Amino acid sequence: MLQKSPSEEEPFLLPQISSEWQENLVESGQSIMIISDLHYEQTYHHGVWEGEARDWLLGMVRSAKSASLIALGDLGHAWRAVDWKCLTDLVPVHAIYGNHDNMEVLHSARNNDGTRVLAEDGEVRVIGGLKVGFINGIMAKKGKTKVKDGVPRQSAEVFLSAVAKLVGVDVLATHASPYLPEYGSRYHASDEFEVLDQVLTQVNPPLSVSGHLSGPYTLSKLRDTTILRIDSSPAERHYALMDFGTRQIRIMHDHDQVEIGSFAEFS
Ligand SMILES: [Fe+2]
Numbered sequence: 470m471l472q473k474s475p476s477e478e479e480p481f482l483l484p485q486i487s488s489e490w491q492e493n494l495v496e497s498g499q500s501i502m503i504i505s506d507l508h509y510e511q512t513y514h515h516g517v518w519e520g521e522a523r524d525w526l527l528g529m530v531r532s533a534k535s536a537s538l539i540a541l542g543d544l545g546h547a548w549r550a551v552d553w554k555c556l557t558d559l560v561p562v563h564a565i566y567g568n569h570d571n572m573e574v575l576h577s578a579r580n581n582d583g584t585r586v587l588a589e590d591g592e593v594r595v596i597g598g599l600k601v602g603f604i605n606g607i608m609a610k611k612g613k614t615k616v617k618d619g620v621p622r623q624s625a626e627v628f629l630s631a632v633a634k635l636v637g638v639d640v641l642a643t644h645a646s647p648y649l650p651e652y653g654s655r656y657h658a659s660d661e662f663e664v665l666d667q668v669l670t671q672v673n674p675p676l677s678v679s680g681h682l683s684g685p686y687t688l689s690k691l692r693d694t695t696i697l698r699i700d701s702s703p704a705e706r707h708y709a710l711m712d713f714g715t716r717q718i719r720i721m722h723d724h725d726q727v728e729i730g731s732f733a734e735f736s
Contacts, residue, residue, distance in 0.1 A: 500719075501597050502535035502560070503709040504701035505644065505680025508569065509545035509552075517704045519545065523552050525706065530559050532724060533710055537596050541680045541699070542567025542605070542644030544575070546618075553578040553586065562586045563594055565605040567644035567681060572619050590623075591631035593638055597713030602638035602672070604631050607645045607681060608661040625664045632671045640711075641672050646679040646698045649689050656682065669694055675716075676732040678709070686720055688730045695732040 508514065509522035522545060530538060538560045548571045556562060561580045564587055566572060578586035588594060588603035595601075609615055609622035616622065635641060647669055648662040656662070669677060669691065678697045686707045687698040697718060701708050707727075710719040720728040 499714045500535045500710040500712050502530065502533050502538045503678050503699060503711060505541035505699050506543040506702045507545055508543055508702045509547045511547050519703045522703050527555060529708060535560060535710060538562045539642055540564040541642060541678060543569045543680060545569060546571045548574050550574055550577065557581055563588055563596060565603050565642060565644055566620060568607045568620050570620055590627055591634035599639040599713050601640040601642055602635035604628055604643045608664060628664050628668055632668055635672045638674050641674040641677045643679045644681050646682045647691060647696060649687060649691060649696060651689060688720060688728060
């Protein structure tokens, strides 16, 4: 399994796939687009303007022609109802919140068929024939507030109580990411890493998708689970296209493919 850690900045070599396969993927609409940490804000962050994140996403959605979009939180505070309308007119969206979201607008967002964009903790949605289970948010640190900037913080109990509903899913979708050995000392041990590891162990999904941690992406493996962490922020602009027929995952940077992986072998 090819891997990339957040600390590695050099360009990744592109594995070649046939143009025929790419054309089939695009023409058949057999993919699910996965983003996280879009951070659509009317501000600069570390010198990067984040006010065009929504337009970047709309452009990538139009180009990918995916059947569905899974958004893993930290979409940003700049989202208004009209922005959600623009997006859901293009593609059905299944989202969770992270720790930087406009909760009021996200709660109200609907797809064109009337279904809610925002998934609940422990909710399972069948997307492209795959069972995708969701857990929102990040865990509150000990002694810290349960809501910050309008976004709820979760407890270990919420994460662990979702497990019973999520056993048997093909894809576990969370904002918080599990700790991976390739992160080394970049991240300190935390209750959240520990609880997420328990969730992964008990749910044991073929594929885990998440965000929250910064850096372009990580595609790795933990026990029996393929782990994908993705960063779609204006600084990184990465997303994934998951082919739900072949169970292959293409990692994209803008319009360029940077890696291809699979979770078929674990199903
Ligand atoms: Fe986050």
